[in-house]
Amino acid sequence: MVYDYISYKSMLIAQEALFWSKFSALIGLASVIVTLFAGLVAFRALDQWKVQYNEDKKIKLMDSIIEYNNTLIAIPKNLDDDSNHVNRKILITAFNNLQARCTIYLSTHTNEELSKNIKKLREYQFKFLAGKVYKSELALLAGLMLYINLK
Numbered sequence: 001m002v003y004d005y006i007s008y009k010s011m012l013i014a015q016e017a018l019f020w021s022k023f024s025a026l027i028g029l030a031s032v033i034v035t036l037f038a039g040l041v042a043f044r045a046l047d048q049w050k051v052q053y054n055e056d057k058k059i060k061l062m063d064s065i066i067e068y069n070n071t072l073i074a075i076p077k078n079l080d081d082d083s084n085h086v087n088r089k090i091l092i093t094a095f096n097n098l099q100a101r102c103t104i105y106l107s108t109h110t111n112e113e114l115s116k117n118i119k120k121l122r123e124y125q126f127k128f129l130a131g132k133v134y135k136s137e138l139a140l141l142a143g144l145m146l147y148i149n150l151k
Contacts, residue, residue, distance in 0.1 A: 114149040
């Protein structure tokens, strides 16, 4: 009779151990699933910097176009009376910033119209410095780049 009781208690303990081992296995499975999900989210997040970086290039190009237009507003209509070439230097600096930002943007984006317009703006810039083009033409071309080419 004692043997039957011991066998019965052993069976109950084995059942309880089985229950806890199932419970432990389910928690382990849930842990694996959560880890895989976190890995998937992390993998997708790793590519988000590229999207942000490309958008940042566009925003910086837009800022440089706006700064160029603000520089055009600040300088006089013509540069004939520009002592020490102060306004020329300011305009050339703003244009160089615009051209550099455009080159950086075009290195990852294909935009033929923007490329044509930056070349045309470069030509107009030289003509304006020579006194052959009005600054309103430069502003219109920069505005075209901003509002049409970068939409």
